Each structure stands twice: as C-alpha cells, then as structure tokens.
Amino acid sequence: MVPADLHYTKDHEWVRVDGDTATIGVTDFAAHQLGDVVFVDLPATGRTIEQFATFGVVESVKAVSDLYAPVSGEVVAVNGDLASQPELVNSDPFGKGWMIRVRVSDSAQVDGLLDAAAYEHLTAEA
Amino acid sequence: MSDAEEGAAASSDQLHETALIDIHRALGGRLIEFGGWLMPVQYTGILDEHRAVRERAGLFDLSHMGELFVEGDDAGDALAAALITDPRTLAVGRAQYSMIVAPDGGVIDDLIVYRLGTHRFLVVANASNAPVVSEELARRISGWRAILDDRSLATSLVAIQGPLAAGILAQLTDIDLAALRYYAIAEGHVAAIPALVARTGYTGEDGFEVFVDWERGPEIWEALVALGKSADVIACGLGARDTLRLEAGMPLYGNELDRQTNPFDAGLGRVVKLEKPGDFVGRDALERVARDGPTKRLVGMIITGRGIARHGYPVDAGEQRTGVVTSGTHSPTLGKPIAMAYVAPGDGEPGTILNVEIREQPVSAEVVPLPFYKRER
Numbered sequence: 001m002v003p004a005d006l007h008y009t010k011d012h013e014w015v016r017v018d019g020d021t022a023t024i025g026v027t028d029f030a031a032h033q034l035g036d037v038v039f040v041d042l043p044a045t046g047r048t049i050e051q052f053a054t055f056g057v058v059e060s061v062k063a064v065s066d067l068y069a070p071v072s073g074e075v076v077a078v079n080g081d082l083a084s085q086p087e088l089v090n091s092d093p094f095g096k097g098w099m100i101r102v103r104v105s106d107s108a109q110v111d112g113l114l115d116a117a118a119y120e121h122l123t124a125e126a
Numbered sequence: 127m128s129d130a131e132e133g134a135a136a137s138s139d140q141l142h143e144t145a146l147i148d149i150h151r152a153l154g155g156r157l158i159e160f161g162g163w164l165m166p167v168q169y170t171g172i173l174d175e176h177r178a179v180r181e182r183a184g185l186f187d188l189s190h191m192g193e194l195f196v197e198g199d200d201a202g203d204a205l206a207a208a209l210i211t212d213p214r215t216l217a218v219g220r221a222q223y224s225m226i227v228a229p230d231g232g233v234i235d236d237l238i239v240y241r242l243g244t245h246r247f248l249v250v251a252n253a254s255n256a257p258v259v260s261e262e263l264a265r266r267i268s269g270w271r272a273i274l275d276d277r278s279l280a281t282s283l284v285a286i287q288g289p290l291a292a293g294i295l296a297q298l299t300d301i302d303l304a305a306l307r308y309y310a311i312a313e314g315h316v317a318a319i320p321a322l323v324a325r326t327g328y329t330g331e332d333g334f335e336v337f338v339d340w341e342r343g344p345e346i347w348e349a350l351v352a353l354g355k356s357a358d359v360i361a362c363g364l365g366a367r368d369t370l371r372l373e374a375g376m377p378l379y380g381n382e383l384d385r386q387t388n389p390f391d392a393g394l395g396r397v398v399k400l401e402k403p404g405d406f407v408g409r410d411a412l413e414r415v416a417r418d419g420p421t422k423r424l425v426g427m428i429i430t431g432r433g434i435a436r437h438g439y440p441v442d443a444g445e446q447r448t449g450v451v452t453s454g455t456h457s458p459t460l461g462k463p464i465a466m467a468y469v470a471p472g473d474g475e476p477g478t479i480l481n482v483e484i485r486e487q488p489v490s491a492e493v494v495p496l497p498f499y500k501r502e503r
Contacts, residue, residue, distance in 0.1 A: 035365070036174075038173075061456055062172060062365050062368070
C-alpha cells in the first residue's frame with residue numbers, strides 16, 4: 001500500500017503537495033528495485049527543475065538511476081541527511097528518505113500525475 | 127526513476143538454468159541474465175551479502191562456470207602449449223591461475239587450472255566464455271595424446287566463502303581441510319556426495335569451491351545451509367560476488383580483461399611463463415610486450431570527490447584523456463567509492479590524482495595500490 005495522499009509518476013517518484021510547496025522522493029517499489037542505495041545526487045537549493053526532466057541521480061551498489069521531477073518549481077530544500085545516510089531511501093522512502101522540496105510553479109501539473117490507486121495498479125503489473 | 131542496471135532483467139527461456147534454480151526462486155533471489163545463464167544477482171541485498179562473506183560466510187551457486195577436464199598422457203604438455211602458464215609444474219592436488227590468449231596476446235579467458243592427477247587436469251572457465259574456451263582448447267590440444275571432456279552442463283559448483291567457511295565445511299566432509307592449502311584441491315565427499323573440494327575463490331576471503339555432479343548441487347547447498355544457519359550464513363548473489371572481487375583487486379573478464387587486453391596490461395605479467403620450455407599460443411606477442419612494455423596500466427582508484435565511477439566512464443589526467451574505468455562501485459568494506467581503470471602507463475603511480483568524468487563532470491580520484499582489501503591471516 002502506498003500513501004493515499006500523494007501523487008506519483010510512472011517512473012516511481014512521489015510528490016506531496018502542501019499549499020505551494022511540494023516534497024519529492026521515490027517510492028518503496030523504486031527503493032526495492034534499486035537495492036541498497038549508496039549515493040544520491042540532488043540539485044542545490046535555488047535551482048529550478050522542470051516536470052518530467054531529470055533532477056538528480058540515485059545509485060545503488062549496482063545500478064545508476066535518473067530521478068524525474070513530478071512537478072516544475074524552484075528547489076527550496078534538500079534532504080541533507082541523504083549525503084551521509086543514503087540508506088534512508090530504502091528504510092523510509094516516504095518519510096526520512098524524502099529528497100527535495102520545491103516551490104511549485106504550476107499547481108495544475110499535479111492533476112496529470114497518478115493517484116495512489118493508479119500507481120498501485122502500475123506496480124502490480126510490473 | 128529509470129533503471130540502468132548492468133545485468134538485464136531476465137525473461138528469456140533460452141537461458142541456461144542451474145540445478146539450484148528452484149532454490150534461488152524460493153529464497154526470493156532476483157534473477158538476471160549473466161553469461162547466457164539465469165542467475166541470482168541478490169537475495170536480501172548486496173551490502174548484507176557482502177558483509178556476511180567478510181564477517182561470517184556466504185554461499186554462492188557458481189554452476190554457470192565452465193568445467194573442462196583434460197586427460198591423457200600428454201595432458202600437461204598440451205595445456206602448456208595452449209595456455210600462458212605451465213601446468214606441468216603443478217604438484218598433483220594444486221592449482222594455478224592461468225589464461226588462454228589469442229596469437230596476438232589478447233585474453234580469451236582467465237582460468238583456474240587444477241592438477242587432479244599426473245595426467246588429469248581440471249580447467250575452470252568463466253560462464254560467458256566457457257563454450258569458446260572449450261572449443262578453442264579442444265582444437266589446441268588435438269595434436270596431443272589428450273582429450274577434453276566438457277562437463278560444464280554436468281557439474282554443479284557451490285562455493286562457501288568467508289572466515290567461517292572452513293569450520294562449517296569441515297563438519298560435512300571426509301577431506302582434511304586443515305591440510306588443504308590455498309589453491310589446492312582434493313577428491314572426497316561432502317554430505318556423503320562424491321565431490322572435488324578446492325580452496326579457491328573470488329572474494330578475497332578464505333573459502334572453498336565444491337564441484338559435484340549436476341543433480342547433487344541442491345543437496346550440497348541445503349547441507350551447507352543447514353549447518354550454516356546458526357552462524358547466520360546466507361545465500362549470496364552475483365552482485366556481492368562483484369563487490370567482493372573488486373575490493374580484492376581481482377579482474378573480471380569483460381571488464382578488466384578482454385581480447386584487446388594482454389596479461390601485462392592487466393598487471394598480470396607474472397602469470398605468463400615465458401621461460402617455460404616449448405612454444406605456446408601467444409608467445410611471440412607476449413615476448414614483445416614483455417620487452418617493450420604494455421601500452422596501458424590497470425590501476426586502483428579511490429574516488430575522493432562526490433560520485434561513483436562506473437564501467438566505461440572516462441578518466442582524465444588534468445585536461446587530457448588518459449583512460450577508462452573498467453569496474454566501479456561503492457565499497458561496502460571501505461565505505462567509499464572504489465574503481466579499477468586502465469590509464470596511460472605514466473599516469474598510474476599510486477598517489478596520482480586523476481579525474482573521472484561522472485555525468486560530464488570531472489570528479490577527483492586518487493590512484494591507490496591494489497588490492498583495496500586484504501584479509502588478515
């Protein structure tokens with residue numbers, strides 16, 4: 001079960017919208033597929049990211065994966081804990097494993113994302 | 127998130143499956159294609175499995191490896207002419223690291239040669255190369271009184287690796303493991319099953335490789351699992367095997383070794399026995415390399431900047447391209463990114479600072495001596 005209050009991309013990122021702020025991370029499905037996460041490369045605060053464009057990289061022992069932005073906006077916070085504890089992505093992907101927070105430039109973009117039911121349907125097929 | 131995993135997720139039914147495939151599935155192993163085989167890349171997680179081998183012991187299904195038995199009055203001479211080493215110098219029951227090279231000195235495969243008897247040898251080849259090695263070796267020994275028996279698809283190979291391996295295996299075998307030295311092999315029984323037990327491995331730890339008839343593989347595995355359970359011995363996949371061998375500075379065919387690479391390039395010139403009597407395939411080319419020096423140098427690197435170097439990433443000395451990363455990962459033991467790379471011979475001294483291009487950004491790396499990890503004895 002994935003959190004019902006989030007929106008999802010088909011590339012396994014999640015986004016939690018709170019007013020004009022959006023918190024972004026990857027799903028437990030993604031974390032499991034990756035295996036042990038050992039490195040996360042995220043944009044600095046002040047950078048802008050574009051919906052569905054890559055905004056960073058997550059690396060497990062064996063694999064390198066691009067991260068795709070669920071929404072466009074300016075990065076206002078980065079989870080600094082991931083620099084020293086990248087394993088938080090595996091242990092708590094929807095919580096302490098969050099990656100960045102952005103100021104959303106177009107809140108209507110969220111409407112084009114998957115809701116929890118649609119995302120679960122997607123991963124059930126995978 | 128989009129995945130760029132090295133081994134492709136497998137669905138093809140044209141792949142070989144080992145006799146242990148049902149066990150891997152029951153353990154929840156993630157199966158990938160590797161060298162024409164459907165193999166587990168990980169079970170619980172690469173970091174867990176890696177640590178198990180360093181601290182306790184881990185079990186590996188290596189049945190995808192090629193087992194080539196060479197037998198006959200001329201078996202030693204035939205192998206000496208076919209390979210870069212001299213298996214005739216091996217005592218019965220001992221093993222050597224070897225290679226089969228093309229006439230131009232390029233590596234066809236790296237091998238372990240075990241001497242099972244005066245006129246009987248076992249050559250173990252990498253899974254992806256086993257068919258080529260089998261064919262090429264058969265051709266090269268065809269003029270000698272020796273025959274090659276390719277038992278790759280008739281042999282299961284289970285390895286137990288790690289500091290607890292000897293204590294666990296000793297309870298299951300009639301072979302005196304205390305007398306079995308590193309790079310030695312003995313014939314006997316494991317769990318009452320006829321087996322060849324070798325003290326060899328690819329992890330940098332003490333450990334054993336157990337060769338049995340194909341259909342007995344699962345029994346050996348289950349017997350080791352049962353005995354190892356209380357010591358928290360776990361199943362390990364190809365992912366951990368790769369991080370373990372990389373920390374131990376051991377080359378992987380397809381990464382550090384290929385047809386465009388000779389043994390001297392890989393820093394393995396000592397393996398080439400140019401002084402052995404008689405001709406062997408590749409001798410002329412390798413004598414030239416020994417005289418003139420190799421054109422590239424295999425180095426170890428610790429990435430001091432941010433990022434993980436991966437296979438294929440370019441390596442620069444200052445602004446100048448000097449080489450390419452052959453293997454790279456996060457080292458579970460050191461807790462930092464490590465890599466092996468080919469660089470220009472002049473850029474390979476330990477202490478040299480190089481740049482790895484990670485996603486078009488130069489990231490600082492320091493050349494260090496290999497191996498990255500050496501066990502305490």
